[in-house]
Amino acid sequence: MAKSINEDQKLDNQLCFSLYSASLAMSKMYKPLLETLGITYPQYLMMLVLWEDDGITATELSLRLGQDKGALTPVIKRLENQKLINRHRDPEDERRVIIELTETGRSMQKEAASIPTQVLNACGLNPQSARALKTQIEALRQYLSNP
Secondary structure, three states, X not given: OOOOOOHXXXXXXXXXXXXXXXXXXXXXXXXXXXXXXXXOHHHHHXXXXXXXXXOEEHHHHHHHHOOOHHHHHHHHHHHHHOOOXXXXXXXXXXXXXXXXXXXXXXXXXXXXXXXXXXXXXXXXXXXXXXXXXXXXXXXXXXXXXXX
């Protein structure tokens, strides 16, 4: 027997499902691009931050990525094991852990330079439409973060 359901309760009409499924598809699309570099998507995000701002603390990194430091620790350890980053205590404040790129980590930036263009092409977006979509998504995230 078919159930009567309100249109607002259908899975395909849920904003949360659209965002979730788009996120899964985006991660899946990145996978082969990042496999050539030997890194995962979370590692790539961390490397993007470090390419932009090398020598930051673990706390600053967690703030930039919007994640708990504890969740980042395994990713940091894997990048360190791959010799892409180094960690050390700040000599002025032993509580702070500084994360710096190695020469290998810095050189990977050149290898990854084509990824943003490949992503735009895979998404069927031009730079202007991508910026507009990103602005909307950031506004949603900001709104949800500060109810």
